Amino acid sequence: MNGGMSVGNTAALAGVTVRTLHHYDRIGLLSPSERTAAGYRCYTPSDLDRLHQVLVYRELGFPLEEIATLLDDPDADPAAHLRRQLALLRERLERTQAMVAAVEKEMEAHTMGIQLTPEERFEVFGDDDPSHYDTEVEERWGKTDAYAESRRKTSSYTKDDWLRIKEEGADVERRFASALQSGVPADSEQAMDLAEAHRQQISRNFYDCSPEMHAGLGRMYVEDERFTAHYEQIAPGLAEYVSTAVQANAARQSG
Numbered sequence: 456m457n458g459g460m461s462v463g464n465t466a467a468l469a470g471v472t473v474r475t476l477h478h479y480d481r482i483g484l485l486s487p488s489e490r491t492a493a494g495y496r497c498y499t500p501s502d503l504d505r506l507h508q509v510l511v512y513r514e515l516g517f518p519l520e521e522i523a524t525l526l527d528d529p530d531a532d533p534a535a536h537l538r539r540q541l542a543l544l545r546e547r548l549e550r551t552q553a554m555v556a557a558v559e560k561e562m563e564a565h566t567m568g569i570q571l572t573p574e575e576r577f578e579v580f581g582d583d584d585p586s587h588y589d590t591e592v593e594e595r596w597g598k599t600d601a602y603a604e605s606r607r608k609t610s611s612y613t614k615d616d617w618l619r620i621k622e623e624g625a626d627v628e629r630r631f632a633s634a635l636q637s638g639v640p641a642d643s644e645q646a647m648d649l650a651e652a653h654r655q656q657i658s659r660n661f662y663d664c665s666p667e668m669h670a671g672l673g674r675m676y677v678e679d680e681r682f683t684a685h686y687e688q689i690a691p692g693l694a695e696y697v698s699t700a701v702q703a704n705a706a707r708q709s710g
Contacts, residue, residue: 459497641699650704673701
């Protein structure tokens, strides 16, 4: 034995079949360079290097004839092959990452029940697509009746439905901001009535939002910086104002 590897061992090491190696040998792409004393063919380290190059180019989609031409180019060297393969792999990685991102976005939207095209979702939600938070939402509330009801309702909504819902929510937020800026106390009847309109808007479009659930949402508006940032962008102090009004209204509804 000259220290080379048998066809079977080489196939196992490379993750290919013996039949594949025989085919490469038959077409002259990769032939074992040595033979054992018993006459069996075996692969040397240089053969294994060439096999590695073949498999990388094959994975990149090159036909076998073109691979042979590349590897037999007298002006190319191993470093040149590696540079070419690295560039091609990076290009493939970028394309794959873009495809993964697109598929993930579609999966998130379908899981949320938002049956809109990417263009429609952008038109409706802009950078605030709720599907971005789908994994978190499902982890926190995925087993609740409210989550199931919300998915059932939203699965049938069209772009016009979402635009209407978005405008309803924005209208309540504008009225909250106006009350805040006019000095209306957050625990006043007027502010609580706005909170009730907010609760009814949720119940009408997503799920039956009880006063207790609504109070929990109100607390999130000041405890979760993402909600806080949303309201503060509308008017400074609005997150605390809405939170107080919502919880005051919940106490009024429960009492």
